[in-house]
Structures are given as structure tokens and as C-alpha cells.
Amino acid sequence: MTQPVRTAPTLAEVAAAAGVSRSTASRALNDSPRISEETKKRVRAAAKKVNFVPNARGRALAVGRTEIIAVLVTEPLSELFSDPTYSEFLSGITEELSESSYLSVILQASSTHERNRAREHFERRSFDAVIDVSPYKGSELLEVLRELGVPTVLCGQLEGHPYRDVFSTVYSDDEEGGHFAALAMKKRGRKDIVAVLGPQDNPAVVDRLRGYRAVLGEDLPDANVIYTGWNSGDGYQAIHQILAREMAFDGVLCGSDRIAAGVITALNEAGLSVPADVSVVGFDDHEIATRCVPALTTVRQPLREEGHMAANIALDMIKGAEPTTSVMHMQLIQRDSL
């Protein structure tokens, strides 16, 4: 049996069926004010009848848009998928785009080969816009995008804002998040605070710490600031380190919920009750936060909303909007660990 590859109906066939010209058919389907209601109705009926759907390729060439947005990621796919932070952010982007007719393509850029490939696609004008999920200063690809004039949204603050006047930026206000967490500690009357942050060179970590300090001052001494990785094991170790010093503390600010989970485990093992003896506050509002015992008070980073915002800004820029910078607000999620 031969395949029933019904070749798709073109605008010309619709026009013929409706007894009008191609241009009139096009305008009628695009609801141009220059076409009479009568004709529009006839053309629409004809289109329905022959099952017409405008061909993406033809349309793309005519209007100069592919209706595709690239999401540029530096991480390899496996890491990208295993990190729930990314997955929620990406969901936000696709969710928002699904309201429009736009599609998103995940474009990896971890190896040189991948970066060259990405560059090639940029030069071909395969995409109407690019959302860079983890931009870094001095990236050659950003340079290319700038030269090509491709609308670009950076997710995350670049120190020195080297592209501020060309690209849009979306980021969460980490300093504000630090404020919220620290204020909660203060309100609860905690006076001897320990901070178990992530890696020292991470800009988010720096901003959060600034937020903590602005509120707590002397209640968070330098000696109590510990830089680690993001995992529960890191939190666990950090607490052991603190306990070994045999100094009193009544609150722990954590750089991630996973760190906090490890912190709580270590405290419990040491016979310290949370929150009776020690208060713990996390960061991220990761799924794990609700599964901690006690459930973790944490700072929510609006990742999904950030994705929405990034997508919307990209769409606006495609329509010609100027680059903007958009700061998302953190939120304290009150649970039982404080």
C-alpha cells in the first residue's frame, strides 16, 4: 500500500475555492480590515473545507520570523535534567510560549562543537530570539548575538552589566531573599546565627550574604560563615564543623534546601531540637523542603515566574521592544523549622 501523503492545501487552492485572489484570501484569513465581512466569511469557509493550515516555511520567509526561540544552556543535558531548579525554570518558559504559537529549542553550549553549532544557527537566523539561561561574562556567543542583533534575554545578573543596553535581563533579587530569611531569624529572637552558604564564587551566594549581614550585623560573625557545595552532605558536614567548635548558636541560614536538610539531620543527631533549640531557614523552596521534619521554612525563588517573564520579554523584544531589566521578588515561606 502506498502512503496516503495528501499534499497540503496551499493558499492558492483556498483562493480558488472561495473565488478570490491569493492576496485577498491571505488578508481575509489574517482578518485585515480592508476585506469585507462577506468575503471573509466565504474565504474562511473555503479554508475550513479544504483543511487549510498556513505552511510554516512559507510564512516564516514572508514575515521574516521563524517563530522559534532558542534556550541556550551551558550545562550538559543530564545535569540540566537532574537539577530541579532548571527544570522549573524551563517549564516556565515553555508554559508561557505555549500561549503563543512560538516553539522553544534547547540549545546546548557546553562543548566547543556545540558552541560552533549554536553560532551557525544564530547566523542562519534560525531563531527570532535567544534566552540565555546561564550567561557568563565574556561569552563569545553573546558577542555573536550582539553583532547579529538577535533579541536576547539573559537570566542572571552579569557583574558590570556589560550588555545592559543591548540585552534584557531577568533575575531574582538574592539580596532581598537574604533580607527575608534574616528578618525572620531576628523576629524570632535568634542572636547567634550561623550561615551555611554555597560556593564562595557564586554571585547569588554573595548577594544573599549581603542581605543577611544588612539585617543581622554582629549577630552573624565572620567566623560563622561557611562556604560549601549545595548538597545535603555539605550541610551535614558544616554543622559537625560548627559543633566541634563548641560555641553556642541558635539559628542556621542555609544556601539551599538540600543544605538545610543535611543541617537538620546533623542537629537532630546531636540532640538539638529544631526549632526549639535551633531555627533553620533554607533557600529555593525545593520539593525537599516539605519533606523535612520539621517542614522547612525557606525563601522561595520564583523560578517558574522567572521563566514566564523571560519568555514574555523575548516575545516583546521580537516585536521591537527595547531591552529591559526585570527583578523578580523573593518570598518567605513559613513552615515549622523557625
Place this chain on the structure above:
Amino acid sequence: MTQPVRTAPTLAEVAAAAGVSRSTASRALNDSPRISEETKKRVRAAAKKVNFVPNARGRALAVGRTEIIAVLVTEPLSELFSDPTYSEFLSGITEELSESSYLSVILQASSTHERNRAREHFERRSFDAVIDVSPYKGSELLEVLRELGVPTVLCGQLEGHPYRDVFSTVYSDDEEGGHFAALAMKKRGRKDIVAVLGPQDNPAVVDRLRGYRAVLGEDLPDANVIYTGWNSGDGYQAIHQILAREMAFDGVLCGSDRIAAGVITALNEAGLSVPADVSVVGFDDHEIATRCVPALTTVRQPLREEGHMAANIALDMIKGAEPTTSVMHMQLIQRDSL
């Protein structure tokens, strides 16, 4: 400051710079045998000089291909990302496509809205081919794809093979995997086997069980077959269930490595040694397999290779190849739990 949106050079400019016609320029860049070496060299030099890169939209329209392949997934993005099985398969696809100039788009189809959107894109001919990661019988989208004649690759066997003559299929031979696991048990001299599978309605589960039975016969009695979920907790519970029956057993065949991890924990808690008292074999060769104590003997499903294969078949079908069915082979990974 105005943006430096250098408008991209077109073929016409290259042709002018090389002193030839547009058609000759096109043929020269596409290495047509009808053009002399001399001319090709001149055109290539001109192209390099003006930084010419063929425009994706124009090309797509002319050649009738978008150079985009859609990966259709039924799961919501969050699940997709959290399941390492998918992530490896998807990596395989993008890895293979990155050798070509093709891009892949992840197209979700869990809600009705998403399915309508997918359908619309299919009708617009936005994609040259579709890879359906989790096809199910009676899917309306498959029906649409068949009608439209879009090259499609199904990942997983559909019972009754309703589309065999139209779509290609790639799947791992689960029955063979069952064979391998069971044979290993037999070789080790295990006679009283328990099977802790996944959900009863899962086709992979059915096939694996068939493989087990063909080898073990009476050594795997019906009463010893337990259907559960895929997680470690399920394996843990299943063993407790078996232990409660107070019947002897010396081997456990597991439907996933996560199940096996739970099984091993339960056995150890019950004072049974693995592999001295009881042998355990998993399935998937998940990362967790190497972290079990003892390290888990398991059946490896070549997910990455399956992704490669799916991508290649899709590319071949785009070039006009007939639909094929491709079966990937399982492999027993010997570790210490047997």
C-alpha cells in the same frame, strides 16, 4: 545609541562579489558537479569575504525542509526531567542530531491544549520528522501524523503493531533482558526465585516476565511474582511481604534498579546476606546500581544508543527511507549482587 543590526548578506551579494549569477553562486556553495573548480573557488572566497551564511528560512522554503525534528513526549516536563531514563534517551537523540544540521524541539502532549498545539504544528509542517518517545495505541496525534505523512519514529512497541507499515519503531528487547537476568540466576544455581516487577499493565514488565518464565519455569512460581511501582520503597515493601510468608527463596529478579536497592536494604535488615544467601538482579543499569552495597548486577538497556538509532532512522526517513523496526539488545552487567 542605535543597535548595530547589520542586515545579513544574501546570496545575491555573494554572487555580485564573485561576478556570477545567483544560481551559479548557489550551486558553487552546494558543491554541484556542474560548476568548475575555478568558479567554486572564487564564489567561496566571496562568501567568506562578505560573511555569508545561508538564511534558514529561505532555504527551508526552497528545499521543503525545516531541518527540525520534534520529540513528542507525553509526560509533563518536570517528570521528564526527573526520570533519568528519559534524560539519557533524549541525550542520545540530541547527540546524534548534533552531527547533522538538524535541531530538535521537545513537544509536550500531556494536556489537551498541548496536543492541539502539537497538531497545529504538524499541520503547518513545522517539522521534518517526529520521534514519539512514549507512543500509545489510539493516540489521535499518531493518526494525524499518519494522515499528514510525516516521517515518524515510535520508541516502544505498540501491541498489535497498528502502524507498522507507516511508522518506524525502535525498542529494547525486554524479553531478551528477562532471559539474561534469569539465565544468570540459573547459572548461579538459584532455584527459588522471586520477581518484583513494575506495574502489571506495563508492556515492558509483561515482556520481561515472559523472558524470566521461559528460562526458569517452575523455579519462578506464580505466587512469587509481585507487581509494584518502580521505586525503592516498592522493593522494600515487596520483600517484607515475601518474608511474612515464611517461605524460602534464594534469588530476587527486580524490575528496576531502584526496586533492587530497596530489596537489598530489606534483605540486609532481615539478616540475609547478598549475594551469599540471596542473589539480586536489577534492571536498567541506573546510576544507583553502582552505589548499592553490594554493587548491583543488572540488565543494561541501551538508552543512549536507542536515542541515536531513533534519530538516525528519522533522518533516513526524511531522505525517503521506508519505515523500519529496530530492536536494541540488552546486556547483562555483572557486579557483586549475584
Place this chain on the structure above:
DNA sequence: ATTAACGGTGCAACCGGTTGTACAACCGCG
């Protein structure tokens, strides 16, 4: 010397839409 064969190139059509502009039909007006 005439012609067939052939390699190399350009013209023009085409892919499937959108859009600037010309034009025809109709209106009301002086």
C-alpha cells in the same frame, strides 16, 4: 567545414506565503 557532444553558466520559475499599489465599482455631492 558542418555538426554532434559536452562542460559551464545564466535566465526564470518555483517553494508558499505577505504586502504595496493600482484599479474598478460605488457612494454622495455640487
Place this chain on the structure above:
DNA sequence: CGCGGTTGTACAACCGGTTGCACCGTTAAT
């Protein structure tokens, strides 16, 4: 009755490539 102004439609160009076919000049065969 002829005019300008509206309204609705069609013609044709255009987006940026690819490709069938005609045509040119050259060489070899008759």
C-alpha cells in the same frame, strides 16, 4: 453629469534560497 472619496479586490513584487532548462563556446567526430 462629472467629480472626489471611499471601499473591496486583484496584480505583481517580494522574502532568500534552489533547480529545470536553454544557451553559449569549445572540442572532437564525420
